[in-house]
Every structure is written in structure tokens, then in C-alpha cells.
Amino acid sequence: MDDRFNTIAGWALFAGIVGLGLSSISSKYFEADKSHRPEKMGYEIEGVVSSEGGDEAVPIETLLASADPAKGEQVFKKCTSCHTIEAGGANGIGPNLHGVLGEAVATGHGGFAFSDALKSHGGKWDFKTMDEWLHNPKKLAPGTKMTFAGLSKPEDRANVIAFLNSQGSNLPLPAAPAEGAKEGEAPAAEGAAPPAAEGGKPGEASAAGAAAQPAPEADKAQQDTSTTGKQ
Numbered sequence: 579m580d581d582r583f584n585t586i587a588g589w590a591l592f593a594g595i596v597g598l599g600l601s602s603i604s605s606k607y608f609e610a611d612k613s614h615r616p617e618k619m620g621y622e623i624e625g626v627v628s629s630e631g632g633d634e635a636v637p638i639e640t641l642l643a644s645a646d647p648a649k650g651e652q653v654f655k656k657c658t659s660c661h662t663i664e665a666g667g668a669n670g671i672g673p674n675l676h677g678v679l680g681e682a683v684a685t686g687h688g689g690f691a692f693s694d695a696l697k698s699h700g701g702k703w704d705f706k707t708m709d710e711w712l713h714n715p716k717k718l719a720p721g722t723k724m725t726f727a728g729l730s731k732p733e734d735r736a737n738v739i740a741f742l743n744s745q746g747s748n749l750p751l752p753a754a755p756a757e758g759a760k761e762g763e764a765p766a767a768e769g770a771a772p773p774a775a776e777g778g779k780p781g782e783a784s785a786a787g788a789a790a791q792p793a794p795e796a797d798k799a800q801q802d803t804s805t806t807g808k809q
Contacts, residue, residue, distance in 0.1 A: 641736035650741030677746030695721035
């Protein structure tokens, strides 16, 4: 009986040693030379768009040019649990939003108690500020009492802004920036002086061009001489 028990115990111990050894060997084999944290975690899945990096966001001015207030009204239904939009509507968990675009931030109607975080922001609810607010309220005003996480799709935000603008604000839409122009870059003024030639000083190109043109007095004198000869 003791011999059988010893035999079973021996085989069990042997199996454990073999299993531990295989586990150690396999971990070393599959780890190979990848003992460091990989530069990029996980695997890319086809059809899923990453929220990190990528192309620059489309300016809100460009999106507003094709925004649809009717679609914005549908998206705004997410907000009706806290806000009213009609003229003279009562404040709820959030303030009434009739005519909000163009108003000073944290003004509202009917004495709504805004958070200190929003009061300290300052400025007005212009199109860009409203877009930032709808995207991430807590980023625009850290400490705000608004619990809404925000709208991740730029098109949804543009449509909602267009809807808000149609409800008592009616501000003229901003001009979309020229294609390829950087944000905040002003278009070149008409009639502006051309840039200096390579290696030259500003104004040298225009001065050279002016020198190449015949003087008006010389042209007039030449014309008078021609006329006199014909007479």
C-alpha cells in the first residue's frame, strides 16, 4: 500500500516538474526578444476609425455652411430632459436656451444659477465657443455642473448649433475659411505688394517693375512730336 502511494506521489511530483518546465520554456519562446512594452498596443481592426491623431478637424465654420437645423432639432432631443428652447420657456435642470447664441456666457434667463466655473469663463456664446462646449463641456469649463458628456461627431454639433441659431438668435453664419488656409490665417489683401525675389529685399521686385515702365511725361512728349510731324 505504501509502495503504491509513493509511486503515485512520485509520478504526480514528476508531472508537476515537467509542467512547470514546459511553462517556463514556452513563455521564453513566445516572448522571444519582446521583453519590452510594444510601441503600439493591440491590433488594428479594419473599419474602426481611431480617435487619436489623424487629420486635422474640419473647422466649424465649414461645417455650418452645410448644417441642417432640422437634423439639429433631432439631436437636440437629447438635451430636452434638462433644457427648454421655446421663447419664455422655464428653466429646468439647465437654463432655457432660446436666443442663446450671441449672449454672454452664463447669462441665461430667469435668474438661473450658473456654476462659478462657467461664470469665470467669460466671453460670448459665439459659434466656435458653442462648438467647444458641445464637444466637451468639462474641458471648456472645468468644474461645470453640466453632466452631459458632449457630442463627439462634428456634424451633429454643427447641426445643433444651426438649430439653436434658428431659435431666437439668427446670427449670420461665419464665412468658411479658404481651402488649404490655416485656421486664423487672413486672406491676402487685393492689390498687396508681391513678395520679394529670392535673395532680394522687400520692395525690390516692385521697384524694378516700376522702373521698367516708361515715364508718363516721356510718353506724352513722344506723342506730341508724332502729332506735330503729321501736321
